[in-house]
Each structure stands twice: as C-alpha cells, then as structure tokens.
Amino acid sequence: xxxxxxxxxxxxxxxxxxxxxxxxxxxxxxxxxxxxxxxxxxxxxxxxxxxxxxxxxxxxxxxxxxxxxxxxxxxxxxxxxxxxxxxxxxxxxxxxxxxxxxxxxxxxxxxxxxxxxxxxxxxxxxxxxxxxxxxxxxxxxxxxxxxxxxxxxxxxxxxxxxxxxxxxxxxxxxxxxxxxxxxxxxxxxxxxxxxxxxxxxxxxxxxxxxxxxxxxxxxxxxxxxxxxxxxxxxxxxxxxxxxxxxxxxxxxxxxxxxxxxxxxxxxxxxxxxxxxxxxxxxxxxxxxxxxxxxxxxxxxxxxxxxxxxxxxxxxxxxxxxxxxxxxxxxxxxxxxxxxxxxxx
Amino acid sequence: xxxxxxxxxxxxxxxxxxxxxxxxxxxxxxxxxxxxxxxxxxxxxxxxxxxxxxxxxxxxxxxxxxxxxxxxxxxxxxxxxxxxxxxxxxxxxxxxxxxxxxxxxxxxxxxxxxxxxxxxxxxxxxxxxxxxxxxxxxxxxxxxxxxxxxxxxxxxxxxxxxxxxxxxxxxxxxxxxxxxxxxxxxxxxxxxxxxxxxxxxxxxxxxxxxxxxxxxxxxxxxxxxxxxxxxxxxxxxxxxxxxxxxxxxxxxxxxxxxxxxxxxxxxxxxxxxxxxxxxxxxxxxxxxxxxxxxxxxxxxxxxxxxxxxxxxxxxxxxxxxxxxxxxxxxxxxxxxxxxxxxxx
DNA sequence: TTGTAAGCGTTATCAC
DNA sequence: GTGATAACGCTTACAA
Numbered sequence: 001x002x003x004x005x006x007x008x009x010x011x012x013x014x015x016x017x018x019x020x021x022x023x024x025x026x027x028x029x030x031x032x033x034x035x036x037x038x039x040x041x042x043x044x045x046x047x048x049x050x051x052x053x054x055x056x057x058x059x060x061x062x063x064x065x066x067x068x069x070x071x072x073x074x075x076x077x078x079x080x081x082x083x084x085x086x087x088x089x090x091x092x093x094x095x096x097x098x099x100x101x102x103x104x105x106x107x108x109x110x111x112x113x114x115x116x117x118x119x120x121x122x123x124x125x126x127x128x129x130x131x132x133x134x135x136x137x138x139x140x141x142x143x144x145x146x147x148x149x150x151x152x153x154x155x156x157x158x159x160x161x162x163x164x165x166x167x168x169x170x171x172x173x174x175x176x177x178x179x180x181x182x183x184x185x186x187x188x189x190x191x192x193x194x195x196x197x198x199x200x201x202x203x204x205x206x207x208x209x210x211x212x213x214x215x216x217x218x219x220x221x222x223x224x225x226x227x228x229x230x231x232x233x234x235x236x237x238x239x240x241x242x243x244x245x246x247x248x249x250x251x252x253x254x255x256x257x258x259x260x261x262x263x264x265x266x267x268x269x270x271x272x273x274x275x276x277x278x279x280x281x282x283x284x285x286x287x288x289x290x291x292x293x294x295x296x297x298x299x300x301x302x303x304x305x306x307x308x309x310x311x312x313x314x315x316x317x318x319x320x321x322x323x324x325x326x327x328x329x330x331x332x333x334x335x336x337x338x339x340x341x342x343x344x
Numbered sequence: 345x346x347x348x349x350x351x352x353x354x355x356x357x358x359x360x361x362x363x364x365x366x367x368x369x370x371x372x373x374x375x376x377x378x379x380x381x382x383x384x385x386x387x388x389x390x391x392x393x394x395x396x397x398x399x400x401x402x403x404x405x406x407x408x409x410x411x412x413x414x415x416x417x418x419x420x421x422x423x424x425x426x427x428x429x430x431x432x433x434x435x436x437x438x439x440x441x442x443x444x445x446x447x448x449x450x451x452x453x454x455x456x457x458x459x460x461x462x463x464x465x466x467x468x469x470x471x472x473x474x475x476x477x478x479x480x481x482x483x484x485x486x487x488x489x490x491x492x493x494x495x496x497x498x499x500x501x502x503x504x505x506x507x508x509x510x511x512x513x514x515x516x517x518x519x520x521x522x523x524x525x526x527x528x529x530x531x532x533x534x535x536x537x538x539x540x541x542x543x544x545x546x547x548x549x550x551x552x553x554x555x556x557x558x559x560x561x562x563x564x565x566x567x568x569x570x571x572x573x574x575x576x577x578x579x580x581x582x583x584x585x586x587x588x589x590x591x592x593x594x595x596x597x598x599x600x601x602x603x604x605x606x607x608x609x610x611x612x613x614x615x616x617x618x619x620x621x622x623x624x625x626x627x628x629x630x631x632x633x634x635x636x637x638x639x640x641x642x643x644x645x646x647x648x649x650x651x652x653x654x655x656x657x658x659x660x661x662x663x664x665x666x667x668x669x670x671x672x673x674x675x676x677x678x679x680x681x682x683x684x685x686x687x688x
Numbered sequence: 689t690t691g692t693a694a695g696c697g698t699t700a701t702c703a704c
Numbered sequence: 705g706t707g708a709t710a711a712c713g714c715t716t717a718c719a720a
Contacts, residue, residue, distance in 0.1 A: 005466070007713060018691045023715060033689060055469035056403035057713035060696050065400060067448070079434050083427060090423050093451055102469065104411070105449040107437055122349070125399035125446065231634050257631075264634040287601075290575050290608040292636050351697060362707045367699060377705060401697030404712050 006049045015045035022046070026053070059124070068096055068313065069104045069126035071117045073133050078229040079107055083257060083285045084302060088132060088154070091306030099314055101127075114140045121149045128313045130154060130306075134162075135197050152313040154305055156199055156326070163316065165309040165327045169200050172298045172331040173207025173254065174214075176280045179296070180250045181215045183339055185278060187248040188212070189223040191237045191262060193255030193282065196226070204254040204282065222246050227258040234261025242269050250278035250339070256285045256297055263291065278339040294336035301329050350393045359389035366390070370397070403468070412440055412657065413448045413470035415461045417477050422573040423451055427601060427629045428646060432476060432498070435650030443658055445471075458484045465493045472657045474498060474650075478506075479541055496657040498649055500543055500670070507660065509653040509671045513544050516642045516675040517551025517598065518558075520624045523640070524594045525559040527683055529622060531592040532556070533567040535581045535606060537599030537626065540570070548598040548626065566590050571602035578605025586613050594622035594683070600629045600641055607635065607682075622683040638680035645673050 008026075012019045017038055024032050025042040045051075059065045070092060072079065079085065089105070096103050104126050108116050118140045120126050128150035134141060134157045144151055145160055153164035180188050190208045194201040205224070212219050223246060225237035234253060241248070242265060253259035259281035266277055273279050273293060281288060281297035288295040308327055352370075356363045361382055368376050369386040389395075403409045414436060416423065423429065433449070440447050448470050452460050462484045464470050472494035478485060478501045488495055489504055497508035524532050534552045538545040549568070556563050567590060569581035578597060585592070586609060597603035603625035610621055617623050617637060625632060625641035632639040652671055 005468075005713095009713080019714080020692080020716080021690060024690085027715085029716095035689065038690080050466070052463055052466035054404070054713050055464075055467040056400050056409060057696090058467075058715080059400035060398070060404050060698085061713075061715040063696075063715095070449075077434075079430050082430055085430050085433075086423050086426055089429075089449065089451075090421075097457075102464070103449050105414075105433065105447050107433075119396055120399075120446070122394070122396035123399040123402075124349075231631055235634065260631055260634050264636070264638075267636055287575055287604055287631070290579065290604050292608070292611055294608075349697095353697080363698085364700085364707055364709095365705085368706085371699085373700095379705070382705085398697050401712090402699075404714090405697075405699040407699095407712075 005054070006051045008051070008053065010049055011042065011045045011051045014049060015041040017042060063124070064317075065124055065127050066101045067104050067126045068092075068101055068310070069106065069117065069120055069129045071129055071131045072107045073110055073131070073135055073138065074107060074229065075109050082229065083287070084283065087286075087302040088306040091303035092130070092310050095307050095310040095314070101314075110135065110138075114138065116140075118143055121147075128152070128317050130309055130313055133198060133200070136199065137197055150313060150316045152309045152316070154309045158199075163312050163325055165305050165312065165329065167300060167305070167329050167331045169203035170207040170210065172333075173204040173252070173282065174210040175207075175331075175333055176282065176298050177208050177211035177252050178214070179333055179335070180252065180278060180280060180339065181211060181217070183250075183278065185250040186215075186217055187223070187246075187250070188217075189225075189241050189248040189251040191225045191227045191234060191241070191251065191253045191258055193227050193253075193258055194229050201226075201254065208252055208254075220246070223248055227253070227255060229255070229257065231257055231261040231264075234258035234263075235265045236261070238262035238265035239268075242266070242271075248277070250280070252280050252282075254282045256281040256283040256288045256295060259295060259297070260291065263295075274338055274340040280339060284334055289334075289336060291338075293338050296336045296338045297334055299332045299334045301331070304329055349398070350395045352395070352397065354393055355386065355389045355395045358393060359385040361386060407468070408661075409468055409471050410445045411448050411470045412436075412445055412654070413450065413461065413464055413473045415473055415475045416451045417454055417475070417479055417482065418451060418573065419453050426573065427631070428627065431630075431646040432650040435647035436474070436654050439651050439654040439658070445658075454479065454482075458482065460484075462487055465491075472496070472661050474653055474657055477542060477544070480543065481541060494657060494660045496653045496660070498653045502543075507656050507669055509649050509656065509673065511644060511649070511673050511675045513547035514551040514554065516677075517548040517596070517626065518554040519551075519675075519677055520626065520642050521552050521555035521596050522558070523677055523679070524596065524622060524624060524683065525555060525561070527594070527622065529594040530559075530561055531567070531590075531594070532561075533569075533585050533592040533595040535569045535571045535578060535585070535595065535597045535602055537571050537597075537602055538573050545570075545598065552596055552598075564590070567592055571597070571599060573599070573601065575601055575605040575608075578602035578607075579609045580605070582606035582609035583612075586610070586615075592621070594624070596624050596626075598626045600625040600627040600632045600639060603639060603641070604635065607639075617682055618684040624683060628678055633678075633680060635682075637682050640680045640683045641678055643676045643678045645675070648673055 008022045012022045132154040156166045192201045196202045227233045284297045284299035356366045476498040500510045536545045540546045571577045625639045628641045628643035
C-alpha cells in the first residue's frame with residue numbers, strides 16, 4: 001500500500017551525510033573511524049524513518065544472501081512424521097539468529113527435483129547448505145562438492161570431502177543390541193529406520209550385526225526388516241515379523257518413531273512389552289520417555305548436531321578455510337522400562 | 345572456488361542476442377513474440393553454460409523475492425516437541441514449489457525480538473507472511489496489518505483485517521466434550537493446549553464450557569489446568585489434577601501432545617485408561633492412533649490448513665485483491681479407544 | 689573522517 | 705521481434 005519504502009538515500013539526506021557514511025554506520029564497518037556525532041545523526045535519522053535496508057540490494061552488492069539452507073532429502077510424506085526436524089530447526093535457529101542470518105527450509109524428494117538445491121546454490125539464494133540425511137546416490141550433492149559450495153552434512157557420506165557432524169551410528173547400535181544380549185536375549189529381531197541407501201540406516205544395521213558377532217550369535221536374515229521413517233512402517237514390519245513364524249524375544253528398532261508402530265503391532269498381537277518382547281529404540285525423541293512402557297533407546301544429541309553443524313558452516317562461510325572436519329558427537333543408551341526390570 | 349558465475353550476459357553472447365532477449369525467453373514473457381529459432385538458441389546456450397539467474401539480482405529488479413515466510417510465535421523449547429510443524433511445512437512446500445517459490449522458516453519468541461518479522465517484511469526479504477499461532481498481544485503483527493503487508497493467519501485474530509484459515513476450535517472442543525458427556529461422564533477435567541493468550545487455547549476452553557452448559561453440568565474451575573504445548577506440561581498438569589483431591593472420571597486435553605503426557609501421569613498413578621479415566625485429545629497427530637490405548641481425538645486438517653493458507657497468500661500476492669476471507673475448515677471427532685468401548 | 693562513483697545481475701521501458 | 709539503456713538499492717574501493 002505505502003508508496004515509499006525508505007532508502008539509504010533518504011536516511012543520508014535527513015542526516016545530512018552521504019550514503020556511504022550511512023552504510024558505514026549501520027554496518028558498523030571496522031577500520032573506519034566515524035565521529036560519534038555523525039554516527040548519532042545517522043542512527044537517529046534511520047530510526048526516525050524506520051529505515052530497513054533492502055535485503056535483495058544488500059545481497060546483490062555484498063554477494064551474501066545471509067541465508068542458510070536446510071535441506072532434507074525425504075519424501076514429503078515422511079517429513080510429516082519426523083519428530084526430529086523440529087529439534088534440528090530449533091538448534092539451528094539459535095545459531096543462525098546469532099549471526100543475523102535466516103533459515104531457508106526445503107525438502108527434496110529423492111526421486112524428483114534433485115537439482116533443486118543445486119539451483120539455489122548457484123543462484124546464490126543461499127550462502128551455504130546444511131544437508132540432513134545425505135544419500136550415496138545423490139548426484140546433485142556431488143556436483144555441489146565439485147563446485148566447492150559451502151556445505152555441511154548432518155550425517156556422513158564416506159569418500160567425499162564434505163564437512164560433517166554425526167554420531168557413530170554403528171557403535172551406538174551395537175551398544176544397544178549388546179544391552180539386549182546382556183539381558184539374556186539370543187533371538188533379537190531388527191527393524192531399521194529406513195532403507196539402506198541412507199547411510200545412517202546401513203550403519204545401524206551393521207552395528208546390529210557387530211553385536212551379534214561379538215556375542216557369537218548367528219545372524220538370521222529373516223529377523224531383519226526395513227522400516228521407512230514413519231510409524232506405520234514400524235507397525236507393518238513388526239506385524240510381518242510376528243506373523244513370520246520365527247520366534248524372537250526382543251527387537252532393536254533403529255528409530256523411536258518406527259518403534260512406536262512396532263509397539264502397537266506387538267500390543268495388537270496380545271503380546272506384552274517387555275515380558276514377551278523387549279524393545280530398544282533409537283533417537284530418544286521427546287515423547288519416548290512418555291510411552292507405555294517408557295522406551296529404552298539410544299539418545300541422539302540432535303540439537304547439538306544441528307548447532308555444531310551450523311557453526312561449522314558459518315565458520316566455512318567466514319574463513320574460507322574449510323576446516324574439513326568430521327565431528328562425531330557421542331550417544332548414550334538411555335535405559336527405561338521397555339527391556340524389563342531395571343538393570344544397572 | 346570457481347571464479348566465474350555465468351551471467352545472462354554470457355548467455356546472450358553465446359546465443360548471439362541481447363540480454364533482453366535472454367530475459368524474455370527464460371521468463372517466458374507473455375505478449376512478446378520470439379522466433380522459435382532464437383528461442384532455441386537462447387535455451388541451448390543457457391543449458392550449455394549451466395546458467396542460473398542470480399536470485400538477488402532478480403529480486404532487486406523485479407521487487408519480488410519469491411520467498412514466503414512461515415513464522416511461528418513460540419519459544420524454541422516448545423517447537424522441539426511440536427509434531428504439528430512438520431505437517432504444516434509439508435502442506436506448505438507442496439504449494440510453494442508449484443509457484444516456484446521458497447520457504448523461509450522462522451520462530452519468533454513471544455517475549456523477544458517481536459519485530460524480527462517486521463524487519464523481514466520491510467526489507468522485502470519475503471513477499472508474504474504465513475503466521476501460525478497469532479497472539480492478541482502482538483504489536484508487530486498489528487503494524488504489519490497497517491502497512492498492508494501480505495499476511496495470512498493460520499489461526500485467527502478477531503477484530504483484525506487479516507485473512508485467515510482456521511477451524512472452529514470452540515465447536516470442535518464442545519463436540520469432543522459432549523462425546524464424553526454422552527458416555528455418561530459428569531466430572532470432566534480439562535487441560536488446555538497452551539496459555540489462554542493463544543486464541544486457539546481460549547476457544548477450546550470456551551468449547552469445553554459450552555458442552556458443560558448444554559449438559560447442565562456445573563463448571564468447576566478446579567478441574568481446569570493450562571497446558572504449555574509440550575508433553576511434559578501434560579504430565580505435570582494431569583499429575584496436579586490427580587493429586588488435587590477432586591474426583592473426575594474423564595478429561596478433555598486440548599492437544600494430543602499434551603495428552604500424551606497426561607496419559608503417562610495417569611498410568612504412573614496406577615490408573616487405567618479408559619477404565620478409570622476416559623481421555624479425549626485434540627489434533628490427531630500421526631502417532632495418536634498408535635498410542636496405547638489409541639487416542640480418541642479431534643482431527644485437525646493441518647495439511648489442508650497450510651495449503652489453503654498458502655494459496656490464499658499467493659492469491660493476494662498476485663491479484664492485489666485481498667479477498668479478505670476467513671476460511672473455516674471442518675474438524676472431525678475420531679473415536680478410538682481411550683474413552684471406552686466402541687460407540688457408534 | 690566523509691564523499692564520489694563504479695559496480696552487483698536482473699528486469700523492464702522504450703525506441704528501432 | 706530485438707536491442708540499448710535506465711532503474712533497482714546497496715556495498716565498497718578510491719578520492720578528497
């Protein structure tokens with residue numbers, strides 16, 4: 001409606017200085033001394049005119065959009081159930097706001113529009129990318145790497161040069177399954193969090209095998225199912241396991257969300273947790289301690305993952321010195337009641 | 345790393361035409377005839393050079409950022425638990441992508457930096473705002489309205505001119521509570537989803553009272569508690585209710601997330617759902633049908649809410665004809681098992 | 689310490 | 705149909 005967005009020109013005029021000075025004052029440019037007097041004048045004028053610099057102009061001139069892109073590669077359907085995202089966003093925004101930046105959020109479907117975020121990068125709509133759930137079969141990501149676009153992975157992609165923040169999924173999974181072993185279980189089923197093309201999924205399955213190996217237990221393929229991020233997949237896969245005719249007394253479900261579905265399937269079969277089947281999850285979502293029974297699970301430091309990833313990215317953006325780091329944060333097995341009486 | 349981002353100039357040169365022509369072709373400008381031949385040449389050149397228009401330059405020149413801002417007013421802590429957001433984002437992105445736009449996501453803390461989104465609007469960093477969880481005490485929002493900035497509320501703010509998409513929280517709550525009444529309950533507790541300054545919260549509480557009134561039941565203040573978005577608040581408030589010494593046989597909890605906490609508190613008191621206490625939730629989150637017992641709740645069409653809100657906003661952006669509408673989508677009581685044997 | 693002026697990469701209004 | 709040429713609003717050498 002209003003016809004006259006204030007420009008820095010207006011501010012300059014009102015303050016009786018040039019646009020340059022206005023820019024210097026407002027951006028608090030280092031290495032430039034400005035008399036406290038003019039500074040005050042400029043500030044006052046800007047205030048008076050309610051001046052807000054035009055973002056596009058700023059971006060064009062400075063070559064920095066001051067926007068960080070958070071990209072998730074999942075199907076929209078899966079996003080809807082993902083209790084994770086909110087935590088990631090949460091951790092991210094804290095850091096981003098500190099640096100006076102903004103967050104562009106996007107979801108890319110694995111099958112389609114893979115190049116969407118390549119576009120955003122090339123268009124300089126975003127200064128850097130934080131990518132959660134990297135997949136080994138993602139070409140656009142590879143190109144991003146070749147072009148040297150500032151990128152940090154939340155997760156990992158071995159064999160690439162990307163900076164990343166992650167946990168040791170394999171070790172964590174092994175640890176969780178070993179907990180089951182120590183409780184005396186020798187028939188342990190496994191439902192993954194997602195398809196194996198997601199590295200986290202493959203790693204957690206590997207950890208499951210590691211634990212079995214170490215315990216001298218036989219790896220039985222028929223006890224393994226692949227989850228697909230959401231609650232429903234957990235239900236379906238556990239159901240299939242239960243109908244499968246193979247007996248087992250416990251299960252490692254590599255995602256709390258999926259575990260919730262698995263739990264419902266167990267209940268619907270008239271079985272009791274932990275009496276008939278002991279359950280261990282992965283992620284430790286906010287609701288996991290409130291399920292019935294409270295879920296024993298691997299705590300994932302999601303907020304920290306996001307924060308550190310973001311800090312890393314901002315560092316790259318500033319230094320031009322890609323630290324080329326791979327940070328690994330530690331997980332912790334949280335023992336609650338879904339595996340039986342209190343150990344420890 | 346790469347030193348030479350391709351510009352439209354480069355494309356023009358390679359195609360042997362002017363920048364203008366390139367712009368016309370690439371933007372598919374109406375009312376301008378371009379020979380199929382030059383069109384092809386331009387397209388080929390662009391392809392060859394992997395040309396991607398610079399977003400900032402485009403925004404500056406066209407005065408449209410092609411970005412929609414989704415703003416939530418909550419504390420970061422609350423976001424972490426909100427299972428809602430992912431659904432909203434999900435619905436939104438579908439529409440946004442269709443229009444070749446992007447999503448800027450931000451959370452504004454009620455107490456601080458209220459003006460943050462005002463800034464983004466004035467800086468034209470975003471073309472329009474979709475605001476979820478509007479609060480009556482939000483000054484920045486008021487200013488936005490005065491300045492005529494394209495804004496659509498997901499929720500409502502009576503007495504303001506904003507377009508909005510919402511459900512009839514009051515009627516839905518009344519309906520849910522009436523379900524309890526019909527089941528024979530006359531001592532019905534209530535835990536809200538949030539503090540009453542959130543309009544949705546106040547409305548749902550009003551609906552609770554409506555149902556009581558209609559049933560000729562006495563409204564007992566001591567049976568009411570205020571939730572605070574997250575699971576924990578549900579636990580705490582239900583605990584307080586249970587310890588309060590006032591007897592009740594059922595509860596209406598105006599948020600599934602909060603209800604999850606309430607459920608845990610009930611269980612920790614050795615009580616059974618629905619036998620000792622019948623429970624009705626609100627929202628119908630993806631996990632609600634998988635809780636134990638499956639939660640009877642009010643289904644909120646979140647995805648549609650987001651989609652319609654977004655469509656409305658885009659309409660405003662295009663037409664300049666604010667339809668000044670208030671769309672109300674319908675809810676539905678989903679009866680599961682947390683209130684006892686199957687009715688219906 | 690402050691001002692001048694040259695970009696930044698598009699879009700859009702004109703003539704040609 | 706196509707091509708100069710202004711904007712768009714800011715940053716940033718470089719001058720003064």
